[in-house]
Amino acid sequence: MSPVRRLLVRALPLLLSVLLAGCGTPAVRDAAEQDVREAVAAWSRTPPAQLAGIPLEGWAYEVSAVRRDGAQATARAELHYRLTGYDFAPAGSAREVRLSRDGGRWRVTGDRAAPGAPPQLWDQGPVEVLRGAHALVLGVGQSAQTLAEIGAEADRAVPAVSAAWPGPWAGRVVVLVPGSLERMAELLGRPAAEYRGMGAVTTGRVGAAAAPADRVFVNPQGWAELSAAGRGVVLTHEVSHVATRAATTARTPLWLSEGFADWAAYRGGTTTPQQAAPALTRAVRRGELPAALPADEAFAFGADPEALARAYEGAWLACRLIAAKWGDAALVRLYERAGRQPLATALEETIGGDPPGLTQAWQAGLRQELDAPRGVSSK
Structure with missing residues (x-):
């Protein structure tokens, strides 16, 4: 036997013992x-x-x-x-x-x-619990009246969303109400400045077969600044995100997901485009007609407030246009398909159009509805 072969034979048991120690059962804990x-x-x-x-x-x-x-x-x-x-x-x-x-x-x-x-809500203090017909409200540092008002709005929002979104969803929602904007930001693990002025936000995992553990977080400072009508719009918008979570993926354009949520919130109401889209109305009247539907980055938290408002308002008016021209069911089908296939394909299969055609129709609608003198209807 050669010296090299003899060395390998002698080393083999040691090598095997090392390999077995590395891939066998873990070491016993003390x-x-x-x-x-x-x-x-x-x-x-x-x-x-x-x-x-x-x-x-x-x-x-x-x-x-x-x-x-x-x-x-x-x-x-x-x-x-x-x-x-x-x-x-x-x-x-x-x-x-x-x-x-x-x-x-x-x-x-x-x-x-x-x-x-990020901490849990109960890390911030004793949790008050309010159960409604469709909502579970958990609050820290809030009055019973505030929680009752939020619970009532959530109970109204859930059936409104179910009427707009016929797809399967739980039909109930969890709402968390921390003691302040800063406390809400702690729960979300983000800077408070990103949520200043917002009434509520939603968290959850997109694209799940059954949307798990969604939470609507209410910013108590932003909530206090809203009118009664504004509170209803905000909560219905956020509950819409909960309902559509399973149909939403990274492929879904944000103008469609955010616009659909606002469409569900304003649906059936009497709010006019000029009332609900003041920032975009000002821009159109200055001759600054958007060149394209809002890009995903236009919805980033912490963006310029005026630009962010124009993005949300433009998204809502795009979804409103689709529902008015091709029907509510077409908008819902577009949402469902846009999360699974390219937007151009989804548009062709649902409204028989394409992105440039939709953009042109949207721009024409903005001119007609926002450029008219306030108080003049332009249906």
């Missing part, structure tokens, strides 16, 4: 770490007392890492839970659980959002 994990599991079997009244199910902490320092320990974990009757899939939250060893046993002493992760 007893102290296992005790920490078991303490978190036992503690998390029951939701905290401050969550009493919130309909919870599937409450569980999945520990991913443990760090010990003498009689203190910290466990990184992912919290999973569902709001009974509202969530089709678990909501998730990265958490940091603190423990101390007392009398030889580990005991949980605290639980908070993991560093860099």
Whole structure:
């Protein structure tokens, strides 16, 4: 046997042992770490007392890492839970659980959002719960009257959205009302400046077969500045996003998703285009007719408020035009198809047109409806 072959034969058992150690069962955790994990599991079997009244199910902490320092320990974990009757899939939250060893046993002493992760509503204080016919409202630091008003608007918004969107959806909504704009921004993990002036926003995963864990967040400062009619429009707009979530994908143009939500909100009302689109009306009267339907980047949070308003108003008027000229059902079919195929194909199959033709019809509508003197109808 050659020296090289002899070396390989001798090394083979060692090599095999290394490979087996790397791809076999994981190393056994030490007893102290296992005790920490078991303490978190036992503690998390029951939701905290401050969550009493919130309909919870599937409450569980999945520990991913443990760090010990003498009689203190910290466990990184992912919290999973569902709001009974509202969530089709678990909501998730990265958490940091603190423990101390007392009398030889580990005991949980605290639980908070993991560093860099947004908090949950209950991290901000005691949660008030209001159940409506179609909405679950959870609030912190709000009066009972405010929560009741928001709940009533949400209960009106849900059937209005169902009338506009005949596609399948849950027909109910969860509304979170934190104590301030800054508190809302904390929950969303974004700067407060991005939401200043907004009445509400919606979160959720697009393109899901059954939209899971959608949440409508109300900005209490923006909400207080709205008229009664404005509050109805805002909540119906946000609930529309919840209803259309399963049909919405990254391919869906934002002018269509935002415009449809506003169309559902204004549908059946008496608000005129000049009243609902003041920024775009001013631009058209200055001779600044938009050259194209609003691009996705025009809807970015934190954009110039006037430009952002023109984008939303133009999107609404585009959807309003489609519904008026080709019918409500055509607008709904366009929405459903635009999330699965190119916009040009979706337009051809639903209204028999193309993007340039729709743009030209939209521009003509803007001239007709916005350039007329205020108070003069131009149907």
